[in-house]
Amino acid sequence: MGRILGIDPGTTGMGYAILDAVGQGGSLVASGMVEVPKEAPAAERLLAIGTALDLLIAEHAPVAVAVERLFFNRNARTAMAVAEARGVVLLCAARARLPVAEYTPGEVKLAVTGNGGADKRTVQRMVALLITLERPITADNVADAIAIALTHAQRASFASTVAKALE
Amino acid sequence: MGRILGIDPGTTGMGYAILDAVGQGGSLVASGMVEVPKEAPAAERLLAIGTALDLLIAEHAPVAVAVERLFFNRNARTAMAVAEARGVVLLCAARARLPVAEYTPGEVKLAVTGNGGADKRTVQRMVALLITLERPITADNVADAIAIALTHAQRASFASTVAKALE
Numbered sequence: 001m002g003r004i005l006g007i008d009p010g011t012t013g014m015g016y017a018i019l020d021a022v023g024q025g026g027s028l029v030a031s032g033m034v035e036v037p038k039e040a041p042a043a044e045r046l047l048a049i050g051t052a053l054d055l056l057i058a059e060h061a062p063v064a065v066a067v068e069r070l071f072f073n074r075n076a077r078t079a080m081a082v083a084e085a086r087g088v089v090l091l092c093a094a095r096a097r098l099p100v101a102e103y104t105p106g107e108v109k110l111a112v113t114g115n116g117g118a119d120k121r122t123v124q125r126m127v128a129l130l131i132t133l134e135r136p137i138t139a140d141n142v143a144d145a146i147a148i149a150l151t152h153a154q155r156a157s158f159a160s161t162v163a164k165a166l167e
Numbered sequence: 168m169g170r171i172l173g174i175d176p177g178t179t180g181m182g183y184a185i186l187d188a189v190g191q192g193g194s195l196v197a198s199g200m201v202e203v204p205k206e207a208p209a210a211e212r213l214l215a216i217g218t219a220l221d222l223l224i225a226e227h228a229p230v231a232v233a234v235e236r237l238f239f240n241r242n243a244r245t246a247m248a249v250a251e252a253r254g255v256v257l258l259c260a261a262r263a264r265l266p267v268a269e270y271t272p273g274e275v276k277l278a279v280t281g282n283g284g285a286d287k288r289t290v291q292r293m294v295a296l297l298i299t300l301e302r303p304i305t306a307d308n309v310a311d312a313i314a315i316a317l318t319h320a321q322r323a324s325f326a327s328t329v330a331k332a333l334e
Contacts (some may be wrong), residue, residue, distance in 0.1 A: 042269075046254055047261035070247055080237055083247045087213055087254030102209075156196035 005062035006149025015141025021153030026031035066152035074097040111151035172229035173316025178254035182308025188320030233319035278318035
């Protein structure tokens with residue numbers, strides 16, 4: 001499958017994970033949070049996110065980007081800020097000519113734990129089993145970014161198996 | 168005040184207006200729609216918007232960008248797509264180091280017509296009175312983009328009058 005950049009855009013920052021996918025798991029090349037000052041104007045926050053994404057793509061040369069698809073389950077203002085950040089993620093991926101895959105939180109939970117309604121703890125435990133982590137992940141957005149990259153790895157691996165079987 | 172780039176991001180495209188602001192009005196340097204294929208994936212639509220914005224900024228060298236602030240009054244899916252486009256607008260402005268002002272639809276109506284609840288027709292008639300148009304504007308997003316640029320011109324002109332009076 002190759003190297004996947006997983007992104008979880010949030011309001012306080014953006015979690016990212018660079019995963020070298022192998023089968024259902026793989027190894028984590030890099031992960032972390034792009035922290036964004038909460039009080040900064042939207043344009044400045046999005047600039048920080050866009051700059052960080054361009055650097056991550058240039059440094060790690062992923063072959064695909066996977067990002068969480070947004071739902072409007074909570075606060076509309078929060079949802080709008082996250083959608084703006086998603087717009088920046090999609091733009092940076094498109095400018096780097098990288099394919100983008102989007103997964104809902106339910107799809108991510110299903111892919112990683114086998115249960116679309118799994119809680120955050122279970123997702124984090126499964127992530128730790130599927131990939132080798134040098135230290136435990138503490139930030140929720142980072143764990144989610146890894147889970148999203150893993151989801152894409154599984155989907156792409158399954159799609160390629162089906163394609164081969166049909167040949 | 169100088170040259171203002173007004174933007175109205177929509178789902179079928181992005182209206183833009185380049186206004187050379189003078190007093191309450193000014194002259195329209197350019198205006199139009201960046202059309203975006205509706206069936207295209209989000210990343211491609213946002214790439215078209217980002218590329219067009221970069222070109223508009225490079226060609227017309229505005230000193231400020233004014234963009235409509237979003238409200239979640241309608242369809243959540245539509246609102247999300249518009250927020251993603253807004254994210255791209257804010258990013259492009261920030262990368263060009265241009266200040267960004269955001270106005271709600273009510274603020275725009277109030278500034279242009281004196282009535283925050285004015286209908287689209289009234290806004291478009293007032294726009295035609297305030298600036299010299301070579302031909303009538305037919306697209307709603309373009310009329311809105313001009314109205315947003317006019318709103319910023321008025322606000323900035325008022326702020327500068329107040330600042331001078333206080334000196």
